[in-house]
Amino acid sequence: MLPLFCNSVSRAQDYTEQKIVASDRTNVGYFGKSVAMWTGSSSTDAVTGAPDDNGVADAQVPIPSAGAVYVFRNSDFGYTTYLQKRKIYAPIRGPLDNFGASVAIYGDILVVGAPGESEDAGKML
Numbered sequence: 001m002l003p004l005f006c007n008s009v010s011r012a013q014d015y016t017e018q019k020i021v022a023s024d025r026t027n028v029g030y031f032g033k034s035v036a037m038w039t040g041s042s043s044t045d046a047v048t049g050a051p052d053d054n055g056v057a058d059a060q061v062p063i064p065s066a067g068a069v070y071v072f073r074n075s076d077f078g079y080t081t082y083l084q085k086r087k088i089y090a091p092i093r094g095p096l097d098n099f100g101a102s103v104a105i106y107g108d109i110l111v112v113g114a115p116g117e118s119e120d121a122g123k124m125l
Helices: none
Strands: 002-007 015-020 034-039 044-050 068-074 083-088 102-106 109-113
Touching: 044 102, 044 109, 068 109
Parallel strands: 034 102
Antiparallel strands: 002 015, 034 044, 044 068, 068 083, 102 109
16 A cells, blocks of 8 residues: 655645555555656656565466566546556566666656666666
């Protein structure tokens, strides 16, 4: 569960809260360990990492702490409804990769940290 608090720039004292949960909600995965947001011209995206996700909920081959990233979008700028748009796994998953330990978003560019990944160190995937 990731409680998300948002405020309007014009009225900073007004806050809205929405509880964001993964579509495959489980007790593991560390969903919400890392969070980033981006507001573009037509929507606001919230990205969160789940570095201990093992992939079982999506019928992936179970790999301990391979990790995943969730992307949510709000299109009404009222900060009232974020809907999950996708769940992303690393193209090459490995045990203890911790994909999603850190996340950053800028427009349509998403950067994801996987501090335990060493097999392809230094390569852009």
